[in-house]
Amino acid sequence: MQFHPSGLIAPENAAGTLVSEAARGEGGILRNQLGERFMSRYDPERMELSTRDRVALAAYTEIKAGCGTPDGGVWLDVSHLPRETIMTRLPRVYQTLLELQMLDITKEPIEIAPTAHYSMGGVWVRPEDHGTGVDGLYAIGEAASGLHGANRLGGNSLIELLVFGRIVGQAAAEYSTGLDAQRRSAEALDVARAEVDELLAADGPENVRALQRALRDIMTEHAGVIRDENGLRQGLAELTTVEARIGDVGVHPDIAGFQDLAHAFDLKSAALAARATVEAALERRETRGCHNRSDYPELDPALQVNLVWSGPGSVARETIPPIPDEIAALMREVSSVGKLVE
Structure with a gap:
């Protein structure tokens, strides 16, 4: 981060x-x-x-x-x-x-x-077309890890959209034209509706906005600019407490609209992202780019990998794949255009 x-x-x-x-x-x-x-x-x-x-x-x-x-x-x-x-x-x-x-x-x-x-990380994607593993779903830009490695220089974010936007657009078009119908999963729709209905019916004692603040404070205190083992582990313990409290939230839409419901969804996703961030930060026992570990101040060459989080306690090391030729060519093209503009 x-x-x-x-x-x-x-x-x-x-x-x-x-x-x-x-x-x-x-x-x-x-x-x-x-x-x-x-x-x-x-x-x-x-x-x-x-x-x-x-x-x-x-x-x-x-x-x-x-x-x-x-x-x-x-x-x-x-x-x-x-x-x-x-x-x-x-x-x-x-x-x-x-x-x-x-x-x-x-x-x-x-x-x-x-x-x-x-965020220097994001949704896992295939390097060749930024597909997510869910058929027809792609991720680029700040939603996915991209070109910037461990640190992004100011003003460089648009290169991800210029390079991967074109590649993903082509891949999505090819995928769509190859379909004989737009298939939708009735099971997935039922799960989504059930989640909305469950939150709308939630009438627990916990306040959504208060838990959002608690989550923010935990991450600021324990996973901020400088991290260490003890702080990150304490952060995980406090995250566990907040996650338990999320099960007792009260969601109360009113005449003004459904902002409370939107905040509840935000809270659930933020808690998930927070746990992924802290567990991955624990595993990266080095200082690299914008990731500063006071207990591991040096860079570890063995950790030039992507850390892939796939659920609580599950962090795998993934070798960084070589840049595909098509992407490398696009990057050179964008770079040359940038020089002309300068």
């Missing part, structure tokens, strides 16, 4: 909203609560222009060392920049902070903290 260095802390309903890295690119300065420009300790050459994983790690380290703001963040300050620069180069950042916090960034610093941003 890659962490973006600058997510908002407040207001609570907008926590995690990203502040564009353009703010640092235009000359924004990061300071801790003591007023220190702390990036000089972590990357004295690039300072705030360092890679997002280094900046997130630096901010997290400062916060954990007790040098964070009262709300558990650091300061991102662009107020020293000319107002014209902020209004022309950072208009969305200016507008967002004004709307969410009534904060004028031309005069005041922004309180930020590292925020879970981009």
Whole structure:
């Protein structure tokens, strides 16, 4: 899981909203609560222009060392920049902070903290066409592991859509034209309807939104920017408790709509993804890309593999397959177009 260095802390309903890295690119300065420009300790050459994983790690380290703001963040300050620069180069950042916090960034610093941003893994897919193993179902982009290995550089996500979007589109078209009918599983439909009916009938004492918050807090505390064995195992124990509580949720749609039901589905899927993330993080006993293990700070060449999670306690090592020729050719084509644009 890659962490973006600058997510908002407040207001609570907008926590995690990203502040564009353009703010640092235009000359924004990061300071801790003591007023220190702390990036000089972590990357004295690039300072705030360092890679997002280094900046997130630096901010997290400062916060954990007790040098964070009262709300558990650091300061991102662009107020020293000319107002014209902020209004022309950072208009969305200016507008967002004004709307969410009534904060004028031309005069005041922004309180930020590292925020879970981009998943380096996802649904297992066949490398040649990104089929999922379910006939007719494909996954690309952030739903699946892609081209970026252990870390994604900012702005590179679209390459997955450009490369695999074309390949998957062709594969899906060929699959569809080869069908004599669109087959649907009555059993699968019955299972889906039963799950919806079960949640709609749920009238337990547990609040869905409270459990979502509990899940978020567990992952932040135990599977955040820096992980270790003890923390991850404690996280698993707390996840088990939350999973048991999910069985006692109450779902109460009202005249305003079915948001409670949507949150219940989100909670169930988030709990599943959380367990997969923590169990895989336990198994990856090394530091690689955006995955930081304080108890295993070095990279382990033997772990240059995909970890495939297929249920609680089941994590298998899968050799990374070679890039198919067609995909390699598309990647070169996209890269050459990018250079022309530059």
